[in-house]
Amino acid sequence: MKLRADFVQLYRDVHSWVGIIAGLFLFVAFYAGAVTMFEEPLQSWASAPVALPLPVSLERTPELLQKALAAHPEVRTDYTIAVTPEDAQRGRLTWDGSGGQVHHAPTQVMAAGLDAEGNLVVVPKTPSDAARFVDVLHQQVGLPLPHTPAMILMGIVALLYAIALVSGVIAYLPALVKTLFAVRLGQSVRKRWLDLHNLLGLFSLPFHLVMAISSVVFAFHGQIFALEHLLFPAPVAGQHGGMRGGGHDGEHGGGPRPDPASGSGVHGVMRTGGGERASPASVKENSSAAAAESAVVSSHEGASRVSRVETSSAAVPAQLPVLAPTDILALVTRQAPGFVPEVLNYMQLGHGKDVVRVFGYDARYPTRGPTGGFMVLNSRTGAVQSGEYMPGHQPAKFAILTSFFALHFGSFGGAPVRWGYVVLGLAGAFLFYTGNQLWIVSRRRRERQSGVVVETRGTRLLAALTTGCTTGCVAGISAVFCAVPVLPFGGTYGAVSAVYYSVFCLFVGAAFCLPGQRGIRLLLGAAGVVTACVPLMLCLHGAHLLRTPEGLGVAGMAALLSAFLFAGAVKHTREI
């Protein structure tokens, strides 16, 4: 393949400038993204146990429900039943205790159980926000901003990332084919970084293409849907399509996710967090899965919203009773063998449209969300109302859309793919690190060739930022999980972000104060020490986590990573 020299040079320039702007944001996004592959086990490890008696069996759940509804009639409109024994430990029955009114304060989730005498016990649930914090860090490329501006900046970074991919392929692929497997470790530092960068980039190219396009979609789906709404006004007046409908309905009751707290709740199709869950913005959060889901709910709800108040306060109309969890599960098993239900979310929408959303997964099929999909049943008749997000039961066109999401979340193919995504995510972060190093080393070389003795301010700035941000991100996330056992409630969102950003800023500050080889080595070593504490903390404070394969994996991964950082600290050289 022979490309014109000026064409290749053009894309080389574009690649290096775009890469240098987006590289550090992408490092944070990829590193945190790799950690979010363990979000569920980390969340349940970090959360304090709920002070409830042993959960009632699913067969006895109607009794619990009856007592809870008698004491808290408002719960009728939206409550959640945990199906799996692990989730039930954190409350068989949970509901959003803030009434969906509080928009920016953490949602208060209430959990209920029965004591030995059969009396109702209700306690608030305060799950750890540590794992969710890392997820938000991933979604917002490390920026501590409100959701909307952070999404716009994330979208810009995603677009730069797409440009960097295209330009990288055009500029380097022809030359690359010749020197594919030649990693010139022994030669100059610049060539070593270059070879590593090329090798990593080439072999994870499909992964990166998927990530780039899906991130653009995640960032701008709200705006694009708004445009579509303008382009194609809904033909039927009563049908409110579009984001606006979905968002507002979410606010009015479709919003709260089932069991937001224990991590299993977020199972859901989205990873939005408890913090802003009730806000309209959060319904749109993370991927249009959320949008689509709220739209599913809203379409059931829309027509009935006006009369909702009336139905919920008036006596229950003379109609079928709501089906018990065991009946729903039996129906699901009959309808969809192989689907593993985890959470049931009952919602009262009135007018015979009361629904139950059954969240779960099917190991044989890709899922729309990071950990599963859902189906919607009529909670009184048991009729299936929507299987559009139901793994294995989607119409082909929805199944294809689901595969786009599954390719971003790694939610297909089970554990091997999830582990593959962890490795690809970490390799991606390392790719951006090598890219920045390459830029610095090349610049330094050029400056030296042109006779400059002291490196320019730009080079110094970028070198310090690269070292500070990358080691700061790694150390900050490790510090969060080290701090979890000592923080109240396993870390509220504020406490966890304070830990992360103070460690991050400390590392960035240190990188500026200690330029040069010694500083880099020190920071790499320090990040290695903090990361090495993570497996220690896991052993000391959560032996039960280490009995699961994921838990062992997290500990092993952290140990490996700290070894890698120590090796980096010993080997790192600034030479050209």
Next chain:
Amino acid sequence: MSRDGKTFSTDQWVSKVLAAVLLGVVLVCGLMGVVGVLSHTDGSPRSASGQYLMWMAALVWSMLLSVCFLFRSGRQAWGGLSVASAVVWGLFFVLRSVLA
């Protein structure tokens, strides 16, 4: 493009990128319109067609941003993309009036 000996370069990149960002939105929006009208979508995020259109928009816009540097000048970028937008939007209105 090599016939007249002009070379590719990152000159006037601000202008080229701005064209791809701003006119890119107009063009992509028109393209969504054309494809949407042809596929009889209602544009709802619930429908499969609405979601495919969204993915298409993201893909086309990213690609447009990647190739905008190939315009020989900023002015050419603005001109070319304006013409393309006008064509696409014209097609959209024609198709809509014919099919609707």
